[in-house]
Amino acid sequence: MxxxxxxxDALPDRRTALTPAVAGQLVKAGHEVLVAKAxxxxxxxxxxxxxxxxxxxxxxxxxxxxADVVVAVGRPSAATLAKFRxxxxxxxxxxxxxxxxxxxxxxxxxVKLIALEKVPRQIxxxxxxxxxxxxxxxxxxxxxIVAAAAYGRYLPMMVTAxxxxxxxxxxxLGAGVAGLQAIATAxxxxxxxxxxxVRPAAREEVTSLGAQFLSTSVDAVGEGxxxxxxxxxxxxxxxxxxxxxxxTFDIVIATAKVPGRKPPLLVTTDxxxxxRRGSVLVDLAASDKGGNVAGSIDEETVVTxxxxxxxxxxxxxxxxxPAASDAWSRNVQxxxxxxxxxxxxxxxxxxxxxxxxLIPTKEASV
Amino acid sequence: MxxxxxxxDALPDRRTALTPAVAGQLVKAGHEVLVAKAxxxxxxxxxxxxxxxxxxxxxxxxxxxxADVVVAVGRPSAATLAKFRxxxxxxxxxxxxxxxxxxxxxxxxxVKLIALEKVPRQIxxxxxxxxxxxxxxxxxxxxxIVAAAAYGRYLPMMVTAxxxxxxxxxxxLGAGVAGLQAIATAxxxxxxxxxxxVRPAAREEVTSLGAQFLSTSVDAVGEGxxxxxxxxxxxxxxxxxxxxxxxTFDIVIATAKVPGRKPPLLVTTDxxxxxRRGSVLVDLAASDKGGNVAGSIDEETVVTxxxxxxxxxxxxxxxxxPAASDAWSRNVQxxxxxxxxxxxxxxxxxxxxxxxxLIPTKEASV
Numbered sequence: 001m002x003x004x005x006x007x008x009d010a011l012p013d014r015r016t017a018l019t020p021a022v023a024g025q026l027v028k029a030g031h032e033v034l035v036a037k038a039x040x041x042x043x044x045x046x047x048x049x050x051x052x053x054x055x056x057x058x059x060x061x062x063x064x065x066x067a068d069v070v071v072a073v074g075r076p077s078a079a080t081l082a083k084f085r086x087x088x089x090x091x092x093x094x095x096x097x098x099x100x101x102x103x104x105x106x107x108x109x110x111v112k113l114i115a116l117e118k119v120p121r122q123i124x125x126x127x128x129x130x131x132x133x134x135x136x137x138x139x140x141x142x143x144x145i146v147a148a149a150a151y152g153r154y155l156p157m158m159v160t161a162x163x164x165x166x167x168x169x170x171x172x173l174g175a176g177v178a179g180l181q182a183i184a185t186a187x188x189x190x191x192x193x194x195x196x197x198v199r200p201a202a203r204e205e206v207t208s209l210g211a212q213f214l215s216t217s218v219d220a221v222g223e224g225x226x227x228x229x230x231x232x233x234x235x236x237x238x239x240x241x242x243x244x245x246x247x248t249f250d251i252v253i254a255t256a257k258v259p260g261r262k263p264p265l266l267v268t269t270d271x272x273x274x275x276r277r278g279s280v281l282v283d284l285a286a287s288d289k290g291g292n293v294a295g296s297i298d299e300e301t302v303v304t305x306x307x308x309x310x311x312x313x314x315x316x317x318x319x320x321x322p323a324a325s326d327a328w329s330r331n332v333q334x335x336x337x338x339x340x341x342x343x344x345x346x347x348x349x350x351x352x353x354x355x356x357x358l359i360p361t362k363e364a365s366v
Numbered sequence: 367m368x369x370x371x372x373x374x375d376a377l378p379d380r381r382t383a384l385t386p387a388v389a390g391q392l393v394k395a396g397h398e399v400l401v402a403k404a405x406x407x408x409x410x411x412x413x414x415x416x417x418x419x420x421x422x423x424x425x426x427x428x429x430x431x432x433a434d435v436v437v438a439v440g441r442p443s444a445a446t447l448a449k450f451r452x453x454x455x456x457x458x459x460x461x462x463x464x465x466x467x468x469x470x471x472x473x474x475x476x477v478k479l480i481a482l483e484k485v486p487r488q489i490x491x492x493x494x495x496x497x498x499x500x501x502x503x504x505x506x507x508x509x510x511i512v513a514a515a516a517y518g519r520y521l522p523m524m525v526t527a528x529x530x531x532x533x534x535x536x537x538x539l540g541a542g543v544a545g546l547q548a549i550a551t552a553x554x555x556x557x558x559x560x561x562x563x564v565r566p567a568a569r570e571e572v573t574s575l576g577a578q579f580l581s582t583s584v585d586a587v588g589e590g591x592x593x594x595x596x597x598x599x600x601x602x603x604x605x606x607x608x609x610x611x612x613x614t615f616d617i618v619i620a621t622a623k624v625p626g627r628k629p630p631l632l633v634t635t636d637x638x639x640x641x642r643r644g645s646v647l648v649d650l651a652a653s654d655k656g657g658n659v660a661g662s663i664d665e666e667t668v669v670t671x672x673x674x675x676x677x678x679x680x681x682x683x684x685x686x687x688p689a690a691s692d693a694w695s696r697n698v699q700x701x702x703x704x705x706x707x708x709x710x711x712x713x714x715x716x717x718x719x720x721x722x723x724l725i726p727t728k729e730a731s732v
C-alpha cells in the first residue's frame with residue numbers, strides 16, 4: 001500500500017491537511033501514514049493524537065523522502081518542492097494561478113502535482129474533493145461571526161424593559177458558497193439580511209434562506225459556477241447602483257472572489273465615506289491586488305476617519321483551523337480514494353476529475 | 367428646568383451615560399443639556415451629534431459645576447467627586463460595594479448620590495432603570511458571540527459534500543439575565559445548549575429557550591432574584607457534580623456574579639485540565655478576587671497547556687459600547703423621570719425606588 005505523508009510547510013497557515021481522524025482511517029485501510037513533526041499542532045492536533053491512531057511522527061524531510069503521496073494545505077516552499085522525486089504525488093492547493101516556475105520544474109521532473117484549487121466543481125463526483133467550497137463555507141460562517149463581534153450593537157431585535165433595539169441590517173455581496181453561509185449565519189443571529197450577486201439566478205438561493213435580494217441592472221453569468229468578469233462599463237453601473245444601497249447597511253460582508261483574478265471593487269472609497277459611524281465591512285476578497293472593499297487590508301482591521309470598520313479577511317477560514325482542517329482532510333481523503341486504485345497510486349490524466357487538477361508537464365521544459 | 371450634564375470620567379470604560387438620542391429628548395423636554403467634551407466618542411457618538419440635537423459641549427469641569435444633575439456610567443474619580451456641591455445630584459454606577467470613603471465624603475457634604483447598582487430590581491417600576499439587567503443582557507449576548515469567535519469549529523451542525531460537522535455543545539452556568547441571553551445566542555447559532563443554575567426555578571426559563579437543564583443536588587434561592595451564597599459544603603458538592611459534567615462541553619459560558627461578593631468558583635483547575643483541547647470558557651465573573659473559572663484573568667485570553675481557551679470578560683458589555691450606551695441612557699432617562707417632578711429636582715428618600723438607590727449620609731460624618 002502507498003505511503004502517505006503530510007507536511008505543514010505553508011506557514012503561517014494554521015491548517016493541516018490530515019487530521020488524526022482521517023489519518024486513522026488511512027492506517028486502518030492499510031497505509032503507512034507519516035506526519036511531519038507538529039504538522040497539526042497549530043490546528044489543535046498534537047503529535048500524540050496521530051501516534052494514537054497508528055500514524056508515525058517524522059521530520060518534514062523524512063515525510064517527503066519516504067512518501068508515495070504527500071498531502072498538504074498550501075504550496076510547499078520551492079526548497080521543499082525541489083526535494084520531490086519523479087513518480088511522487090503532491091496533493092495541495094498549489095497556487096497554480098501564481099508563480100508557476102517551481103511547479104513547472106517539479107512537473108517536468110515527473111512529480112505528479114494535484115492542484116486542489118483546480119477541482120472541477122461542476123462535476124458531482126468532485127464535490128467531495130472541493131476545498132474551495134469547504135473552505136468558503138467556513139469563511140462565510142466565520143465572516144458572520146466576525147462581523148457580529150466587530151459590530152457595537154445587537155444583530156437580533158431585542159425587546160427589554162429599557163426599550164427596543166432594532167435588528168442590524170446586513171448586506172452580503174456575492175452569493176456563492178461563502179456568501180450563502182454568511183447570509184445563513186447573519187440570519188441565525190436575527191439580523192435583517194439582504195443578499196446580492198451579479199448572477200440573477202442567485203436570487204432564488206438568497207431568498208430561500210429568508211434574505212432579501214438586492215437587484216441592479218447588471219447581469220453576469222460565468223463559466224463553472226463563477227461570475228464572469230464584468231466589463232468596465234458594467235462594473236461602473238454596478239458600483240453606482242450598489243453604492244447608494246450599500247451605504248444604508250450596518251454590516252456588509254463582501255465575498256466576490258474570482259479565482260486567479262483581481263477581485264471586483266464593489267464598495268468604493270466614496271461609499272465607505274457615506275456609511276454610518278459604527279458600520280462594519282468584512283472583505284473576504286482582500287488581497288495585495290485590492291479587494292471588494294476600498295481600503296481593506298488583508299489580515300488587518302482598519303477604522304476609517306468616519307468610524308467605519310474594515311476587516312480584511314481573505315484567510316479567515318484558516319482562523320478556524322480545526323474545522324477547516326477537518327474539512328480539508330475529508331476533501332483530501334476523497335482525492336486519495338480517486339488516486340489509489342487496487343492499493344497502487346494511479347494518477348490518471350485521462351480522468352475528468354484528476355486530469356483537471358493535474359499540473360501539466362510543459363513541453364518546453366521536457 | 368434643571369440642567370443635566372454628562373461626564374465620562376471612569377476610563378477606560380468606553381460607554382457613555384447619555385446618547386445623542388436621549389440628550390435630544392431631554393432638550394425637547396426643556397432641559398439645558400451639557401456634554402463633557404468627547405464624552406460619547408469612545409462609544410461612537412461624536413460631539414457634533416450632541417450639538418445637532420441641541421446639547422452643548424463643555425469642559426468636564428464646567429459640566430460638573432453648571433449642572434443640577436450629573437449622569438455618568440462609572441464612579442467619577444475622587445478628585446471629580448470632591449467638586450460636587452450640596453444639592454447636586456449624581457446618577458451613576460457608584461461601586462458602593464467598594465471603597466466608600468469618597469462616597470461618604472460627598473454624601474455628608476449634601477451631594478445626592480444615586481447608585482444605579484442598587485436599583486431595587488424586584489420593583490416593577492424600577493425595571494426601566496435597571497442598568498444591571500440592561501448591561502447583563504448585552505454581556506450575555508456578547509459572550510455567545512465571543513465564544514463562537516474563539517471556538518475553532520462551527521456552532522451549528524453543517525451538512526456538506528465533505529461530510530457532516532456536528533453542532534457544538536455549549537453549557538451556560540447561571541441563568542440570570544446574562545445567562546439567558548447567552549443561551550439564546552448560542553441557540554440562535556445552532557449549538558446544542560445546556561443551562562445550569564443553583565436556583566431550581568431557573569429550569570423553566572432555561573428549557574423555555576429550548577436548552578437542556580443540568581441538574582445537581584444543590585439548591586440555593588436567594589433574596590432579590592439573586593442566588594444566595596452557598597455554604598462551603600454545598601459549594602463542594604456542586605463543584606464535584608458540575609466538574610464531571612462541564613468537562614464534556616465544547617464551550618462553557620459562566621455568568622454567576624453575586625453583586626459585592628467574591629464570585630463562586632464553578633470551574634476548578636482540575637475541571638479545566640479535564641477539558642478537551644480546543645474547548646472555550648468565557649468567564650463573565652472574572653475579577654481580581656477570582657471568577658467562576660479557575661485561571662481566568664479579566665480582560666485577557668489565556669490558553670492553557672492542554673489547549674483550553676479561558677476568556678476573562680467581566681466588562682464585556684462595555685466592549686459593545688454603542689448598544690450598552692443606548693441602554694444605559696434609557697435607564698438613566700427613567701431615573702431622571704423619577705427625580706424631576708414638575709420641573710424641579712426632588713430626591714425623595716422616602717420613595718421605595720429612589721430611596722433604595724440613594725447613598726445614605728453617615729451619622730458619623732455629619
